[in-house]
Amino acid sequence: MAPVVHLDRIERTFPGTPPVHALRESNLTIEKNDYIAIVGPSGSGKSTLLHLLGLLDRPTGGTYWLDGVDTASLDDTARAGMRAERIGFVFQAFHLLGHRTAVENVMLAEIHRRGGSKQRRERAEAALRRVGLGHRIDAFPTTLSGGERQRVAVARALIGGPSLLLADEPTGNLDSKTSESILQLFDDLHAAGLTLAVITHDDDVSERAQRRIRIHDGVLTPLTELVDRGAR
Template sequence: MEAEDLPAPVPPAPVLPVPPVIELRRAGLSYPGPPPVDALTGCDLTVGAGEFVTVVGPSGSGKSTFLNIVGLLDVPTSGSYLLDGIDTGALRDADRTALRGRRIGFVFQSFHLLPYRTAVENVRLALLYSAVPRAESYERAREALARVGLDHRLDAVPTRLSGGEQQRVAIARALVSRPLLLLCDEPTGNLDTATAGAILGLLDALHADGMTIVVITHDPLVAARGARTLAIRDGVLTERAPV
């Protein structure tokens, strides 16, 4: 075959940019008065896939408001919030709820486990309103518990679990939907120092696996685990310089 008869090479497909997991554009939240209260003001933030970010600030500074906005529990009253490139302010309430269930996992200071349900049942509850078939939900719950080192405690109820084990079940429950983003609000607040260190080690491992993690904390030792630390004071978010 002559060279001029060869088919022209197919150009490679363009590589599309990956959107940030979190993108806040002058986002704020004000509560009506009188007088009106600016809980969060003009927040600009970009968090890329796989980042581990910690957020610190005194009580009443706006940390909870920040968490509620990023977790799609509240809608900014000014500016915008894009989650994985999706403008969440343009969504209906039902679509926002569905997006939260698919893309975000939550871990709180209190474990919020049902006392008469086993570990695997507590984790499966996170898939109750999803389209995941029952048999698959069990397997996914088992896999999530294995990921946090509790595959040997599937049938234990919370009263038979230590505080650290209960928090691991709560983390497994947050992971079972295979979220894009893990939001943690004081995840070690109810744990002793040694157990807290083990939970932070687990978060480090999840981060090493590529999970995007945002941790709200008042503890400087927890804050230091993040690759980036943000500070909120009087509703204003700033980037804290590394120590």
């Protein structure tokens, strides 16, 4: 079975004088049900990698296979479709729409996705229950705590059953106690079979992952190898 993500000598260079090499000839493979953490200081290329993985940006070199599909062959519409179907995003700033209820924010993820809209609300409610927010379904984000907002964002990322959950500093705006609960949620999701890639500079976050990859000056370096990889 093809890995969820396979990066082969991927490169991303931003034009300018001099050109900025945000990512240099990097290789990365994320298998199904992996939980990896990508760590690195600011400006190391973390965000560039996230955008490449999330199909929000195109590499200037190398190849990116997502679920066995060479993403370079896809046009913008197909890439948007891949984002909708296969990738769930969780952002540091949550990015919830303030004037929509929690369940409406979750349903937003399915607008650009194929499939019936009839059970959309049911699926959104199920996703909210899955992240432990069954009691705040019709609450507005302004009335939710930071941790609850991030749970709504996670529910939004989960609703379509993505191949990969991409989290960008998911605990960056949360206090340590709330962070812990979000990380616990990630652990639970991972245990349920989800593939996660978390980008962070926080050691507490990265330690929860099975595998840590350090990024520095656009170069990826594995820190911890997956111990029991063969067993899975």
